[in-house]
Amino acid sequence: xxxxxxxLESLVGRKYRHGFVTDIASDTVPPGLxxxxxxxxxxxxxxxxxxxxxxxxxxxxxxxxxAPTWAHVHYPPIDFQGISYYSAPKQRxxxxxxxxxxxxxxxxxxxxxxxPLHERARLAGVAVDAVFDSVSVATTFKERLAEAGVVFCSxxxxxxxxxxxxxxxxxxxxxxxxxxxxxxNSAVFTDGSFVYVPKGVRCPMELSTYFRINASKxxxxxxTLIIADEGSHVSYLEGCTAPMRDENQLxxxxxxxxxxxxxxxxxxxxxxxxxxxxxxxxxxxxxVTKRGDCRGRNSKxxxxxxxxxxxxxxxxxxxxxxGDGSVGExxxxxxxxxxxxxxxxxxxxxxxxNTRSTIVSKGISAGHGQNAYRGLVKILPGAEGAxxxxxxxxxxxxxxCGAHTFPYIEVRNPTAVVxxxxxxxxxxxxxxxxxxxxxxAAEDAVNMIVNGFCKQVFKExxxxxxxxxxxxxxxxxxxxxx
Amino acid sequence: xxxxxxxxxxxRAGERLILDGVTLDVRAGEVCxxxxxxxSGKSTLTGVLAGRPGLEVISGTATYLGRDLLAMxxxxxxxxxxxxxxxxxxxxxxxxxxxLLKASLNALRKHRGEPELDAFEFLNLxxxxxxxxxxxxxxxxxxxxxxxxxxxxxxxxxxxxxxLEPTLALLDETDSGLDIDALKVVADGVNALRSPDRAIxxxxxYQRLLDYVVPDQVHVLAGGRIVRSGGRELALELERRGYDWxxxxxxxx
Numbered sequence: 001x002x003x004x005x006x007x008l009e010s011l012v013g014r015k016y017r018h019g020f021v022t023d024i025a026s027d028t029v030p031p032g033l034x035x036x037x038x039x040x041x042x043x044x045x046x047x048x049x050x051x052x053x054x055x056x057x058x059x060x061x062x063x064x065x066x067a068p069t070w071a072h073v074h075y076p077p078i079d080f081q082g083i084s085y086y087s088a089p090k091q092r093x094x095x096x097x098x099x100x101x102x103x104x105x106x107x108x109x110x111x112x113x114x115x116p117l118h119e120r121a122r123l124a125g126v127a128v129d130a131v132f133d134s135v136s137v138a139t140t141f142k143e144r145l146a147e148a149g150v151v152f153c154s155x156x157x158x159x160x161x162x163x164x165x166x167x168x169x170x171x172x173x174x175x176x177x178x179x180x181x182x183x184x185n186s187a188v189f190t191d192g193s194f195v196y197v198p199k200g201v202r203c204p205m206e207l208s209t210y211f212r213i214n215a216s217k218x219x220x221x222x223x224t225l226i227i228a229d230e231g232s233h234v235s236y237l238e239g240c241t242a243p244m245r246d247e248n249q250l251x252x253x254x255x256x257x258x259x260x261x262x263x264x265x266x267x268x269x270x271x272x273x274x275x276x277x278x279x280x281x282x283x284x285x286x287x288v289t290k291r292g293d294c295r296g297r298n299s300k301x302x303x304x305x306x307x308x309x310x311x312x313x314x315x316x317x318x319x320x321x322x323g324d325g326s327v328g329e330x331x332x333x334x335x336x337x338x339x340x341x342x343x344x345x346x347x348x349x350x351x352x353x354n355t356r357s358t359i360v361s362k363g364i365s366a367g368h369g370q371n372a373y374r375g376l377v378k379i380l381p382g383a384e385g386a387x388x389x390x391x392x393x394x395x396x397x398x399x400x401c402g403a404h405t406f407p408y409i410e411v412r413n414p415t416a417v418v419x420x421x422x423x424x425x426x427x428x429x430x431x432x433x434x435x436x437x438x439x440x441a442a443e444d445a446v447n448m449i450v451n452g453f454c455k456q457v458f459k460e461x462x463x464x465x466x467x468x469x470x471x472x473x474x475x476x477x478x479x480x481x482x
Numbered sequence: 483x484x485x486x487x488x489x490x491x492x493x494r495a496g497e498r499l500i501l502d503g504v505t506l507d508v509r510a511g512e513v514c515x516x517x518x519x520x521x522s523g524k525s526t527l528t529g530v531l532a533g534r535p536g537l538e539v540i541s542g543t544a545t546y547l548g549r550d551l552l553a554m555x556x557x558x559x560x561x562x563x564x565x566x567x568x569x570x571x572x573x574x575x576x577x578x579x580x581x582l583l584k585a586s587l588n589a590l591r592k593h594r595g596e597p598e599l600d601a602f603e604f605l606n607l608x609x610x611x612x613x614x615x616x617x618x619x620x621x622x623x624x625x626x627x628x629x630x631x632x633x634x635x636x637x638x639x640x641x642x643x644x645x646l647e648p649t650l651a652l653l654d655e656t657d658s659g660l661d662i663d664a665l666k667v668v669a670d671g672v673n674a675l676r677s678p679d680r681a682i683x684x685x686x687x688y689q690r691l692l693d694y695v696v697p698d699q700v701h702v703l704a705g706g707r708i709v710r711s712g713g714r715e716l717a718l719e720l721e722r723r724g725y726d727w728x729x730x731x732x733x734x735x
Contacts, residue, residue, distance in 0.1 A: 429535050430572045437532050437568075438586035438642065439560035439593065448585065452576030452625065 019274060022214050024103065026133065028087040031217060033080050035059060038187055041086050045156050045190070048163055058176045058186035065180045071343040072372040072404055073312045075248070075285065083250060085188045087133040087215040127152055129193045129209040131222055141205065148204050150234075151196040155223055158194035165196055169227055173256035173293045173320070181252040181314075182289040185221045189254065192222035197232040197263075206462050208237040211251075213273070213284065219250040226256070228263035230296065235266040237465055246282045248311060253288045261296030261323065266304070268461050269317075270469055273309035275476070278367070280339025283311025290317035291347075294326030294355075302329035303346065304460040306469040308476040311340060316374065318347035321355035321383070328357040331457040333469075335476055336369025336401065345375035345406075350383035350416070359390040362454050365401035366477060372404040379416040386413065392422040395453050397477075425453075447474045483510040485650050485681040486531070486551075491542035493523075493530050500526040502706035503542070508650070511678040515692055515717060516685045518703035519725040524685040525569055527703065528652040532566040533559050546650065560586075561593035563649030567639040567656045574626040579638065582626050583608060587645055608645060614674070615641045616667050633664040640671035651675060653684045657691035669694030689721040704728055 029040055038059055042052040067078070089103060127141035129152065145152045151162060159166055176186045193209040213220045228234050251273060257265050267290075276283025286309075292301035303317040319328025330346035348357035363371040377388045394403035405422055427449050435445030451458070451470055458466050486508040493501040500523045508514050518524050530537045531544060533556030544551040551559060574582070588598040599607065612619055615637050627635050636656055643651055653672065657665055672682060672695045684691065692700075692714065700717045702710040702725070709728050710716065720728075 428572070431574055433534055433556060434568065434572045434574070435582070436556040437560050437566050438582065438646075439557055439589035440582075440585050441557055441589070444585065444589075448577050448582070449574055452574055455576035 018272065022108075024089045024214070026087050026089050026215055028084050028215055028218065031082050031084045033059075033083070033085060033188065037085055041188060041190060044086065044088075045159065047159055050163075050167055051159060054171070054176065055187050058183050059188075061177050062180070062183040062187055065183060067180050071314050071374070072370065072406070073314060073341040073343050075312055075341075078248075078250060078285070080184075082217070084215070084218045085221070086190055087218040088190075089132055089214075127205055127207050129154060129207075131191055131193070131209060131211045131220075133213060133215050133218060133220060145204070145207075149198045149201050150203050151194065152207050153194055155189075155192040155194050155225070158225075162194070162196065165227065166194075166225070169225060169256070169258055171256075173258060173291050174254050174289050179289060181287040182254050185223060185252050185254045185289070188219075189221045189223040192224045192253070193226075193236075193238075194224070195226040195234060195236060197228045197234045199229045200231045201229075202232065203234040206235050206237060208239065210239045213249060213251065217247065217249075219252065221251075222253045224253070224255040225258075226265055226267070227258045228260065228265045228299075230260045231262045232260075233264045235268070235462055237268040237270070237462060239270045239272065248276075248283060248285055250285045250287065251310075253290075255288070255290040255317075257290075257292035257301055259292065259294050259296060259299035259301050259323075259326075262298050263296060264300040264302075265292065266302045266462075267292070267317070268465060269303075269305040269307070270461075270465055270472060271305065271307045271309050271313070272472055272476075274311075275309045275340050276311040276338065278338045280311070280368070283340070284309065286310035286313045286315065288313075288315040290315060291320065292318065292328070293320045294323050294328060294352075296326070297323040297352075298325040298327075299323050300327040300329070302327075302331070302460070304329075304331040304457060305333070305344075306454075306457070306461070306472065307332070307334040307342060307344060308472050310342075313340075313342040313344050315344050316346055318349070318376075319357060320349045320351065321357060321386075322351045323355075324352040325354050326352055327355070329460075330357075330359045330361070330375075331460045332361045333364070333454045333457045333473070334362070334371055334373075335364045335366070335473065336371040337366040337476060339368050341370045343372040343374055345373045347376040348378070348388060350377075350379045350386040350388070352383060354385040355383055356386070357388045359388070359392070360456050361390075361392045362457055363392075363394045363403055364397065364450060364453070364473075364477075365394065365403050366397035368398075368400045370402045370404070372406060374406040374408075376408040376410070377418055377420075378408075379411045379413050379418065381412045383413050384415050386416045388416075388418045390418075390420045391456075392420070393453070394422075394424040395450065396424065396426045446477065450474075450477060483679075484508075484545075485510050485512075485547060486683070487543075487545040488531075489543045489545075491527075491530070491544060492540040493526055494538050494540060495526065495536055499540075500537075500706055501530070504703070504706070504708055506701065506708065508681045508683060510681055511676075512698045513672075513676060513682045513684065513695060515697040515700045516683060516703055517687070517689075517700060517717060517720055520687070522703045523706045524687075524703055525654050528566055528654045528683070528685055531559075531652060532556060532564060557589075561590055563590075565643050565646055565648035565651045567636075567643055567651065567653040569654040569656075569658070571627045571630075571635040571639055573628045573630075575628050577626050578623055579626050580605075580608065580622040583622075583642060583645060586642065590646060608641075611641055611644050614644065615671060617641060632659040633661065636660055636668060637664065637671075640668050644671050644675060647675070649680055651680070651682045653682065653686075655685055655687060657686055657688065665691065666694060689717045692717045702728055
């Protein structure tokens with residue numbers, strides 16, 4: 001009799017569905033990194049002087065830094081001179097004024113990815129900024145958002161149209177010198193999304209950015225800045241895909257969130273970068289710094305991430321709970337299948353009084369995947385009455401995968417309450433047999449069990465994307481269990 | 483009509499021989515009770531018929547509705563109308579009970595070429611069944627068997643059975659661990675399923691269940707073989723005399 005084990009193993013190897021390449025003329029800067037390249041990027045973007053200075057300062061700093069080695073991931077050294085730092089689809093120099101002017105090939109690309117940019121065809125109530133390689137190619141629903149006073153545009157546009165906001169907030173959450181990849185990003189970032197929600201405004205629709213890497217031998221370095229002013233609310237989602245290539249490509253993004261008094265930011269990620277093939281060849285190195293600053297009283301920042309792609313994921317979306325009564329949340333599903341490696345988690349830094357944080361991390365390891373949760377809960381002396389609850393569950397789906405947990409807890413205030421729960425489980429033969437005995441196909445059974453495992457996280461996603469996340473997980477797990 | 487026909491079935495789990503030549507016929511309309519002491523192979527018998535992994539058939543056959551049962555994958559057996567009520571129903575955290583039920587029923591309907599039920603139709607159906615089982619409706623929206631009491635788990639099995647309306651139902655010690663009220667509910671569920679075109683095989687350690695579900699035939703499994711067969715009176719005799727006299731009987735034979 002064929003064992004469930006074998007059946008499971010045959011399930012988790014479906015192919016990556018977004019691996020196509022768009023054939024489009026692009027304006028690409030030759031590989032290599034120098035002050036000149038940075039000047040070229042800044043000039044191409046027509047940036048004000050303060051931006052160039054900021055970039056150069058970061059670059060000079062970066063030259064003195066070394067890549068971090070503490071993460072539980074392994075990869076050969078990256079040749080930073082072998083990467084092109086700017087690639088953009090060719091277009092009229094002044095950029096498209098409306099969707100009608102966007103290259104049809106680009107629209108087609110996003111259609112194929114299931115992200116139609118035509119507003120009439122859009123999911124109701126979701127505005128999209130589409131970033132293709134180094135530049136934003138389209139942003140939808142801008143006018144409707146503007147009526148509510150919400151600024152939602154590409155980062156480049158924000159630098160042009162809202163320089164004061166950029167100068168005031170950029171780098172205030174993730175400083176230029178923060179870490180090797182964040183500093184590199186600060187020097188060379190090319191685009192990304194910018195959101196500003198003014199006082200008391202509840203953003204009338206979901207905002208989302210869809211990142212696509214297309215060109216080869218390029219890196220994608222985007223920067224996202226979201227500012228929620230007093231009493232405002234915003235929910236933002238990002239999605240990511242890339243073509244299948246044998247080479248590894250670097251994606252080093254920085255995301256900064258700022259929540260003022262009583263403001264709330266919900267930031268969701270469905271990350272599906274190309275993970276490499278079943279032998280671990282190719283795939284994206286996803287080295288990302290994401291941090292939110294609960295600057296104001298009773299503010300709240302909630303991170304939800306579903307990480308199914310990338311050869312290596314290295315990211316720790318964090319919250320600085322500065323304002324009294326502020327709340328930080330981190331809900332994560334991370335999948336490592338085949339030879340994928342994930343080292344991900346969060347940092348909750350409690351500074352204000354009565355700050356609260358919740359961490360729910362669900363790691364799924366399959367094939368030869370290695371999945372590490374790394375989390376820091378830090379209660380500073382002034383954080384009277386701080387509370388943290390951490391739940392960290394691992395699901396193992398093969399004999400050859402690994403799950404690792406690295407929790408760090410630093411408590412410097414005796415009134416703090418910190419809870420940590422962890423579990424490791426497998427999809428048991430019994431669970432699978434139970435479903436099979438009810439007539440449910442093995443593949444559906446595995447999906448059902450894994451989705452059950454991830455439920456606490458999926459329910460935090462905006463409705464439209466919860467289904468997408470479930471489907472994505474199913475695809476990413478095909479052929480993966482053992 | 484013959485529903486299940488088992489011939490000289492020998493099965494091992496790992497190195498251990500568990501079934502050592504079981505022969506059994508179950509006809510449509512029949513309720514068949516398999517009794518026997520602990521470790522006699524009762525659960526292995528229902529397990530191997532349902533396709534439980536980890537059991538190896540060494541020799542013998544099992545024919546279900548004229549087809550080679552042992553050649554079918556487990557999910558295929560289920561879709562052909564074979565249902566196993568588990569002795570230890572497994573917990574699947576985070577998966578709604580009602581979701582599993584619906585997926586299961588629709589998998590069977592799809593196999594039979596019937597249209598799948600939508601959420602509304604399904605809910606109406608399952609609510610009627612749940613009243614019948616005297617279960618709390620809230621169990622529908624909890625994780626599959628997650629935090630269910632022993633009795634709730636068993637009732638949940640019978641609920642599934644009554645929803646799926648199997649042609650052959652295998653009940654693996656469904657009566658164990660039940661108080662008398664729960665036992666009656668389970669028995670009512672089984673009796674409701676009795677019909678001329680179905681068969682039920684009940685594995686039980688005690689005679690108690692047979693007071694409520696009266697069997698057409700009773701077999702005693704000991705040491706991996708059926709050592710005695712009879713009618714309802716055999717079960718009563720077992721209750722009086724225990725199993726030891728049968729074991730001695732086997733040894734003498």
